[in-house]
Amino acid sequence: MNIILFGPPGAGKGTQAKKLVEFYNIPQISTGDILRANLREGTKLGLAAREYMDKGELVPDEVLIGIIKNRLKEDDCENGFMLDGYPRTVPQADALAGILEEIEKPIDIVLNFEVPDEALVSRIGGRLMCKCGASYHKTFNPPKEEGICDACGAEVYQRADDTEEAVKNRLDVYKNQTQPLIDYYEKMDLLKTLDGTKDIEVVFEDIKAILAEFA
Numbered sequence: 694m695n696i697i698l699f700g701p702p703g704a705g706k707g708t709q710a711k712k713l714v715e716f717y718n719i720p721q722i723s724t725g726d727i728l729r730a731n732l733r734e735g736t737k738l739g740l741a742a743r744e745y746m747d748k749g750e751l752v753p754d755e756v757l758i759g760i761i762k763n764r765l766k767e768d769d770c771e772n773g774f775m776l777d778g779y780p781r782t783v784p785q786a787d788a789l790a791g792i793l794e795e796i797e798k799p800i801d802i803v804l805n806f807e808v809p810d811e812a813l814v815s816r817i818g819g820r821l822m823c824k825c826g827a828s829y830h831k832t833f834n835p836p837k838e839e840g841i842c843d844a845c846g847a848e849v850y851q852r853a854d855d856t857e858e859a860v861k862n863r864l865d866v867y868k869n870q871t872q873p874l875i876d877y878y879e880k881m882d883l884l885k886t887l888d889g890t891k892d893i894e895v896v897f898e899d900i901k902a903i904l905a906e907f908a
């Protein structure tokens with residue numbers, strides 16, 4: 694199963710990805726998580742990406758294409774993968790098509806999470822992240838023990854780019870640069886849109902029902 698989780702920031706892609714990883718035993722490839730890990734480790738890539746990420750802008754395509762090209766060739770992608778946060782531009786989608794053709798792993802489905810802007814803003818405003826990639830919400834999905842990640846026990850934190858200013862910019866960037874990919878994948882007959890406003894467990898059930906035909 695080769696899946697793209699698609700949708701605006703805050704739509705619930707990362708939350709569902711973590712559940713799907715356990716259920717289907719295929720890796721989540723979150724470009725946001727990869728960039729944040731580089732930031733934490735202070736790599737050259739992380740330092741270069743920081744200025745874009747803090748402002749809510751996209752990191753240049755060639756950087757992301759390089760990351761994805763290497764990651765998809767790793768052994769754990771052999772039986773499938775879930776892309777989360779990539780592609781975000783038409784050039785990224787074109788590059789992905791080329792990479793996947795080369796490694797003979799076509800995309801099976803693009804799951805498009807639909808959530809209105811007001812909900813996205815309140816989700817992102819209350820988001821708590823863990824360095825392991827787990828995502829919580831102060832009200833909608835709090836960790837069992839306050840401030841501590843259920844999955845790995847580390848402290849959860851608010852992302853530096855989850856500020857009101859950066860969120861506004863990220864939603865604009867999504868509309869201008871990423872949303873055109875809905876048409877792109879619709880034309881390829883790969884797009885499946887789902888209602889991302891439902892409860893986390895309900896969205897998970899909906900996704901499993903959609904994916905059942907590939908399992």
Ligand code: ADP
Pocket residue numbers: 700701702703704705706707708709816817819820821828829830831833834889890891892893896
């Ligand atoms: P994305 O990866 O698409 O940016 P996340 O999975 O990090 O989004 O979710 C954004 C925020 O919304 C997090 O705080 C998460 O706990 C919360 N969230 C995710 N799915 C839902 C849902 N179905 N209902 C309410 N809140 C949700």
Ligand code: AMP
Pocket residue numbers: 702724725726728745746747749750751752753757777778779780781785854863
């Ligand atoms: P995310 O965790 O998906 O919300 O991504 C956080 C930030 O990382 C984005 O606002 C961008 O600055 C950067 N980023 C993540 N994925 C991409 C991508 N595919 N293309 C460009 N920038 C990205």
